[in-house]
Amino acid sequence: MSDVFWVWLASALCMAGGWWLQVRTRNAGIVDVIWSATMSASALYYATIGPGGLMARFLVATLGGFWGFRLAMHLLVRVLNEHEDGRYRYLREHWRGHQGKFFLFFQFQALLTAMFSLPFMAAAQNPAMRITPLMMIAIVVWLISIGGEALSDRQLAEFRAEPANRGRTCRAGLWRYSRHPNYFFEWLHWFTYVLLAWGAGLFWLAWIGPVLMLISLRWVTGIPFVEAQALRSRPDDYREYQRNTSIFFPWFPAKSKPQQRRQA
Template sequence: MSGAASILIVWAAASVMMVGGWLYQRRTRNAGIVDALWSTGMAASAVFYAWTGSGAALPRLLVGVMGALWGARLAAYIWHRVLNESEDGRYVALRQRWNDNQTKFLVFFLAQGLLTALFSLPFWIAAHNPVGEWTPWSIVAVLIWAIALVGESVADRQLAAFRADPSNRGKTCRRGLWRYSRHPNYFFEWLHWFAYVALAVGSGAGWVLASLVGPTLMLCTLYWVTGIPYTEAQALRSRGDDYREYQRTTSPLIPWFPREPQNNP
């Protein structure tokens, strides 16, 4: 199956899934399902490319296992929040801004379907790698994936434990990884995509460069589109000055040592 046909199939399937998600949010008024569906779609696309790819068995197996486990973990975490919590504040604000315009929400959901297809490109590239034995690059790919998966899982658990304590309501989490980055979960999400760049080595320089669409698109999305801007706008609405101080002292994405807090006279 050609690359164009494979990616079109993923896009079509993701679009159908997103229409279903849009209908769900119309009934429940919880647009957070879009994130759960996106991660579910990414896991499914990795398995699909592993099954249909023309590369050697090893890179196809690694794409299928790594992509599926990463996507399934993220999907399970988000699904739990969607089914057990009220709508995320980011989407509440978006709903208010759009006056609950369902046409705009439909376009938003369909755009996530397109992003699913675009983000899946590194999976497809790696699944067509003809190198069928372990190489230093394939080992690096697994190490990057493992570090990213563990790091994102730890960050999510630390934040969930912090939020579960009623005494922390209105406060900013500065525990564990959240002491060194305002968005450690996003950082490891971004890091994860470099695994498929490493796994693409052997496919040709052009394909390796093309696989960089994963980390590049993720960085742009997180830093300037739907990630950090919306998350921090909601944090400022709910936590005010406490979060402004957190912004001043803590790295936005890449973990680093925090700056000293200001001493108020």
């Protein structure tokens, strides 16, 4: 487990730098960029030092590395071109700008990097030297999840770019079937490493990815913060969206019930 320690230490140092940058720019969104980048780096690290077969380690480096890199670049564009995310503005107001709390928040993300890197470590111990049927399924899951997340990100960006949509909730494309399709595909992505780790001695560690990500997105740092901010910024429209649209798993939207006229 000393390898996990080095991943945590490197992430903690990166997050300390990110915290300092946040002090200068007053934009805490950089924490998400750094988290994604350190996750990508951890996949490459475990693929390099892992004792598993060449094919397993190659897939960890390629799939895990690219996933984190794509996400980091997508978030970096938003951080550089948009104001601070409403979730972090709320924390800044709630904490009254207390930088000690922001520093601990950044360091908590470093701890999450170490925990979420464990599926990479497990998959990099798979002894398979050649591609297996489960590895092929893992690649399919990865392609679907990365494609779905990229598509939902693009649909949301295009919706936000239209001035006429200011103050409205995106219901375009995948956002018609889930209030958080990007989060759903992010969660789905972690099953890639469950499949890649099949046959490894530490296979059970791979389940930390989808389990921890579901808990985090659904009940801790993801959906609760996003929906609270949406209700603050566009309460009526978002409540209607909540009534008609699945919160996480994509499903057909409910039909809006016409309001009944009051009897005179």
